[in-house]
Amino acid sequence: MNKNITLIALYSVLSLYALLTLSPFIWMLITSFKEPADLFRLPPSFAPTQLFTDAPFANYTSALTERDFSTFFINSLLVAACSASGQALTCALAGYAFAKLPFRGGNILFALVLATAFVPTEVTIIPEYLLMRGLGWIDTFLPLIVPSFLVGSFGTFMLREYFSALPNDYAEAARMDGASNFRIFRDIYLPLSVPALISVFIVAFIHSWDELLRPILYLNSPELYTVPRGLMSLVNEYDSEWTLFMAGSVVSILPLAAIYILGQRYVIQGFVGGGVK
Known part of the structure; x- marks a missing residue:
């Protein structure tokens, strides 16, 4: 009996914590289905009023077409995948x-x-900006992609620990057959490290997708905007289109949720295999 009460209390606390954690996302979703006039109504309304009109997805349609979010979306996919x-x-x-x-x-x-x-x-952003300007890379995707090809501390640490846990017997046997170090890496250890590689890819993809500072500094042409940069264009000193902002935010988190759900199993294997506690 006491065990059941403990479990009920534990799940109640966890459910409350989950609700509090998800509340900003729930509010974002509700706001994306509101009319602009309903945003600042007091007391606040939790009803997605636009769902009950003839154009329930008007904010999403406007964000994807009139505000060209489909282009921002493709740009972010390209930059994040390459990075x-x-x-x-x-x-x-x-x-x-x-x-x-x-x-x-x-x-x-x-x-x-x-x-x-x-x-x-x-x-380091100021010397980095001066370097990118000297290379003539301003208003291109290169400043967003090329720095990611430099060695990252998190990914290097994780993969080093993962490779260290793999036996050396494979390499010794391959060297006896005349294999080079690079071939041993490519044909033996790299296939064995797929879970860790996918983990590093997912973390790097999410980081690149959410990057805002570099797109603001380096991208001047609207057709090159990434999703975070495109979202910021909806908020300015004189006017803010919050309903479109929320609709664009909902669209922007869909790839992150999808890639994490699809790769969750590999992420867990990668972290456990890499010894990251």
Whole structure:
């Protein structure tokens, strides 16, 4: 009896916590189906009034067509997919080198790579901007994609731990057959590290999709805007289209939810296999 009461209390607390966590998303969804006149009504209305009209999806239609959110969506998919792919590739190479190819000063270099996680983006954004301007990359996707091909601290740490947990017997047997280090990495260890690679890809994809600072700095042409940059164009000093903003926000989280749900199993395997506690 006491055990049942404990379980009921535990699930009640967890349900309340889940409701509080989801409440901003619920409010965002409701607001995306409201008329602009209903936004500032007092007391606030929780009814999605636009659902009961002849055009229940007018805000979504307007956001995707009149505000060109479909273009922003495609731009974000391109940038996030390229950035995440580059991050997974370079982190896999670095993680394998640190785990399976010991060299003098490797631990010090690995510590320096991890130390970059403590450096905020805002600290390096000015020299980065000057570099991108010098290369002539302003108003292109290159400043959003190329930095992701540099080794990331999180992905390198995770893949190093994952590769370290794999037996060395595979590499020794392959070397006896004359395989090079790169072939051992490509044909043996890389296929075995798929869960960790997918985990790094998903984390990098979400980070790139949500990136706002770099798109604001580097993208000037509306046809190049990503989704976060496009959302910011709906909010300005003199006018804010909150219903369209909420509709665009709902659309923007759909790919993130889909990619995480599809890759959740691999994310768990990657974190467990990598020893990340």
